[in-house]
Amino acid sequence: MNITDIYGKFDRIGCLVFATLDKDTPQTRIAHLFACDDEGLYFRTMVTKAFYKQLKETGKVSICGMYPSTQVRHDEEGMPCFDPGYTIRATGDIKEVALETLRGKGEGDERFKLGVMDIERYPAMTTFCLHRAWGEVYDFDFDMAHRSHKLLRIPFSFGGQPVPFQGMRITDACLGCGACMDHCSFKAISQDQDQFVIDPVRCDVCGDCYTVCPNHAVEIVIEGAAASYEREGCHV
Ligand code: SF4
Ligand code: SF4
Known part of the structure; x- marks a missing residue:
């Protein structure tokens, strides 16, 4: 995905959640992106807002949104379900843009011109x-109404930022029993002879394969490194 594609996905949503850190406390608010060019994605705020202070102090922001519906429906069993759509998120480094720079960009682009106004x-x-920044489009069709699998995850980055791998991986400890593939409702695991492989594009990181594997051969990877799994009162 190039930056125009990424902007298009955000722009279609409109109002987005912008997250910053206020010292060590997360803060969110609703705002929108108004333009993009080869340098990045653009948004505005007022210097009088806490948002501005947090942006200046940390130099970072994280943005996300969901399209087309944010509504949670419930099936006949009361379980949550969602109309097909996508979420998108991007996290990275920001810089303040001088008004004169914006004026220059506005000479060839109506969106920047409106920003100046x-x-x-x-x-x-x-x-x-x-x-x-780096980020991901998480395209979902949980009922598989339009394709044979639930997820299509598209990672992206720009400005020289690498995309860290986060997900699940099958290690050499695999016994080849196939239990993980049988349990994966996302159809993310395939078999090539005696090798079982997880496709990160389809994987929800739901953890079913991790919990059913009889030989602890499924590894959690966060930012490229193996991670351990722990939850309150239960060590898996
Ligand atoms: S459940 Fe574990 S041992 Fe069995 S095929 Fe999957 S990764 Fe290999
Ligand atoms: S984490 Fe969930 S979605 Fe991903 S491969 Fe394992 S069972 Fe499938």
Whole structure:
């Protein structure tokens, strides 16, 4: 995905959740992206807001949203279900953009021109560019109404940011019993002779394979490194 594709996915959603850190406490608010170019994705806020202070102090933001419906339906058993759609998130480094720079961009792009007009109307407003980030489109069709599997996960990055691998991996400890493949409702595990492989594009990291494997051959990987799994009152 290039940056125009990424912006298009966010823009189709409209209002997005923007997360920052206030010292060590997460904070969120609703805002939107208003433009993109080769340098990144652009959004505005006012210098009078806590959002601005957090952006300046950390130099980072995380953005996410969901399309087309954020509604949770419930099936006849009362279980939550969702209409097909996608979520998208991006996390990375931001920089403040000077008004004069924005004016220059506005000469060839109506979106930046409108951004300049907005700042002229509200002088406390300023612009940020998310210029180095990684993220993912999580395209879901849980009822498999339009394809043979539930998920299509598309990782992306821009500005030189690598995409860290996060997911599940089958190790050499695999006995070849096939229990993980039988339990994977996301159809993310395939078999090639005696080798079982997880496709990260389809994998929800739901953990079913991890819990059923008789030989602890399924590994959790977070940011490229093996991680352990622990939850309150239960060590798996
Ligand atoms: S359940 Fe474990 S041992 Fe069995 S095929 Fe899957 S990874 Fe291999
Ligand atoms: S974590 Fe869940 S979705 Fe991913 S391979 Fe294992 S069982 Fe399938």
